[in-house]
Amino acid sequence: MTTTLAANRPAYDGKTLDLTGKSGARAFRNTLASVLITLCFLIALIPLVWILWTVISKGYGLLLDGGWWSESQRGVTVRREGGGAYHAIMGTLIMALITAVIAVPIAILGAIYLVEYGRGTKAARVVSFMIDILTGVPSIVAALFVYAVWITVFGFNRVGFAVSLSLVLLMLPVVLRSTEEMLKLVPDELREASYALGVPKWKTILKVVVPTAFGGIITGVMLGLARVMGETAPLLILVGYSKNINLNPFEGFMGALPTMINQDRTELALQPAADRVWAAALTLILLVLLLNILARLVARFSKVNSK
Amino acid sequence: MAKRIEVSGLNVYYGDFKAVEDVSMTIEPRSVTAFIGPSGCGKSTYLRTLNRMHEVIPGARVEGKVMLDQQDLYASGVDPVAVRRVVGMVFQRPNPFPTMSIFDNVASGLKLNGVKDRKKLTEVVERSLHGANLWNEVKDRLDKPGAGLSGGQQQRLCIARAIAVEPEVILMDEPCSALDPISTLAIEDLIEKLKDRFTVVIVTHNMQQAARVSDQTAFFNLAATGKPGRLIEMGPTKQIFSNPNEKATEDYITGRFG
Numbered sequence: 001m002t003t004t005l006a007a008n009r010p011a012y013d014g015k016t017l018d019l020t021g022k023s024g025a026r027a028f029r030n031t032l033a034s035v036l037i038t039l040c041f042l043i044a045l046i047p048l049v050w051i052l053w054t055v056i057s058k059g060y061g062l063l064l065d066g067g068w069w070s071e072s073q074r075g076v077t078v079r080r081e082g083g084g085a086y087h088a089i090m091g092t093l094i095m096a097l098i099t100a101v102i103a104v105p106i107a108i109l110g111a112i113y114l115v116e117y118g119r120g121t122k123a124a125r126v127v128s129f130m131i132d133i134l135t136g137v138p139s140i141v142a143a144l145f146v147y148a149v150w151i152t153v154f155g156f157n158r159v160g161f162a163v164s165l166s167l168v169l170l171m172l173p174v175v176l177r178s179t180e181e182m183l184k185l186v187p188d189e190l191r192e193a194s195y196a197l198g199v200p201k202w203k204t205i206l207k208v209v210v211p212t213a214f215g216g217i218i219t220g221v222m223l224g225l226a227r228v229m230g231e232t233a234p235l236l237i238l239v240g241y242s243k244n245i246n247l248n249p250f251e252g253f254m255g256a257l258p259t260m261i262n263q264d265r266t267e268l269a270l271q272p273a274a275d276r277v278w279a280a281a282l283t284l285i286l287l288v289l290l291l292n293i294l295a296r297l298v299a300r301f302s303k304v305n306s307k
Numbered sequence: 308m309a310k311r312i313e314v315s316g317l318n319v320y321y322g323d324f325k326a327v328e329d330v331s332m333t334i335e336p337r338s339v340t341a342f343i344g345p346s347g348c349g350k351s352t353y354l355r356t357l358n359r360m361h362e363v364i365p366g367a368r369v370e371g372k373v374m375l376d377q378q379d380l381y382a383s384g385v386d387p388v389a390v391r392r393v394v395g396m397v398f399q400r401p402n403p404f405p406t407m408s409i410f411d412n413v414a415s416g417l418k419l420n421g422v423k424d425r426k427k428l429t430e431v432v433e434r435s436l437h438g439a440n441l442w443n444e445v446k447d448r449l450d451k452p453g454a455g456l457s458g459g460q461q462q463r464l465c466i467a468r469a470i471a472v473e474p475e476v477i478l479m480d481e482p483c484s485a486l487d488p489i490s491t492l493a494i495e496d497l498i499e500k501l502k503d504r505f506t507v508v509i510v511t512h513n514m515q516q517a518a519r520v521s522d523q524t525a526f527f528n529l530a531a532t533g534k535p536g537r538l539i540e541m542g543p544t545k546q547i548f549s550n551p552n553e554k555a556t557e558d559y560i561t562g563r564f565g
Contacts, residue, residue, distance in 0.1 A: 119365075187402070188363075189398060189402040190404060190405075191363070192363060192396075192398065192402075193398065193402045193403075193404070193465070193468075194404075194415075194419070195360065195363060195388075196358065196360060196391055196395055196396035196469070197391070197392075197415060197416035197419065197420075197468065197469070197472055198388055198389065198391040198392030198420065198472060199415075199416070199419040199420065200388050204419075208404055208406075211406040212404075212405055212406055214406075
């Protein structure tokens with residue numbers, strides 16, 4: 001149907017517009033950029049795939065053996081096959097657990113202070129700056145600091161607990177920063193809604209703000225744990241490597257996966273030792289992966305009525 | 308329930324900036340009072356001083372008196388948390404708690420203040436949802452998340468949450484500005500019903516809405532940008548909309564503003 005208005009206008013002026021678009025030069029630049037981006041992505045992927053492939057292909061053999069998960073390296077020399085990583089797995093888990101128990105509450109409460117109470121104050125700026133510095137502290141410096149306090153000043157022995165103390169210094173800033181970011185993401189409208197119901201501030205934080213940010217907080221804790229479990233310098237400095245099973249973090253030397261790798265690495269030319277190095281590395285990766293999956297499940301099921 | 312609010316000589320500051328100047332008014336119990344005026348004239352700021360919500364923003368402070376019947380809300384020793392239990396609030400954007408179910412959202416005010424009696428909670432939730440005209444729509448899915456409802460339903464959920472704690476006064480800060488016309492109508496019907504039990508104060512940019520729902524209307528304006536907002540005039544809604552005393556009011560209402 002044509003209206004009178006449209007009828008008075010020429011519908012078609014005879015000229016054809018060039019809508020084919022890409023001129024040669026622009027098409028070339030577009031292709032070049034696309035190729036470059038894809039190439040960079042593939043290059044970034046190379047080390048990741050390479051590492052995973054190397055570790056899995058060389059390490060999976062020993063992991064299939066039940067003894068790996070239940071026996072220690074007691075009496076096994078680098079030249080001999082056999083034994084397991086039970087002592088090292090337990091050592092790594094125990095030290096990581098103690099670290100988390102100390103670091104996580106401090107980090108979360110610290111983040112709550114920074115976001116909910118100290119926002120804009122001088123104290124908060126100072127704390128925030130200190131956390132930034134702490135983030136950059138190398139693990140060996142943290143280890144030496146704990147060595148100076150725990151062993152030189154207090155005169156205690158080199159034990160697993162001392163390792164945990166130095167790992168706390170490394171985990172704290174990671175968890176605090178990520179928790180802080182997650183709390184900042186909680187909209188102020190939710191806090192106001194709670195205040196408007198006559199709910200005190202501390203209860204608003206505990207029952208509204210933290211549950212809303214819970215998934216993100218858990219992810220931060222996991223990132224912190226993953227970083228801490230692979231640290232080697234504190235283990236070398238603060239606790240000797242033991243091939244025996246020792247579950248007491250306050251007495252005696254303790255095995256751990258990174259130091260187990262370090263021990264067998266000294267005789268990498270020997271096949272039994274090399275096998276154990278790769279198997280221990282794969283075990284460490286799997287542990288971190290397992291904890292990650294576990295945390296995600298916890299975060300999902302703690303969400304009330306998510307479906 | 309439902310109390311009279313008497314405000315005298317109220318100034319509101321954000322740091323050094325004076326946002327609202329010298330407001331005095333009486334808000335009658337069991338009625339709806341609407342605040343209208345251009346953006347930035349301080350009506351929302353002023354509304355938030357009626358339950359001391361402005362104190363959430365650092366640097367905000369108030370001079371003057373707000374009396375709830377015989378009690379001064381700004382007297383020394385008055386706890387803002389206690390004030391907010393008596394003067395509830397509904398916000399511009401629906402803000403149900405995302406981690407909570409519909410039931411828990413409505414019960415949150417009681418639960419977070421320590422009420423554990425399941426029977427009482429069930430009773431209050433049902434009564435409040437009825438009161439917010441939402442019961443029939445959600446009664447079969449009380450355990451589903453509140454964030455899964457439509458915008459209009461979420462806003463009524465927030466109203467149910469506010470009335471569940473049995474306040475004396477309900478403040479509404481542009482409660483319909485994020486809603487479609489049908490949801491808006493539902494909220495307006497609800498406001499009509501709420502005034503049987505509560506003192507209702509509503510900020511709105513919608514002149515027809517003010518004319519439809521309110522008994523009293525207060526017009527706020529500011530002399531220029533950067534100047535504090537003031538109460539220009541207040542009176543029965545019919546009079547404000549048909550025969551205002553001030554030229555500025557008439558200009559604003561008829562759309563010849565500026």
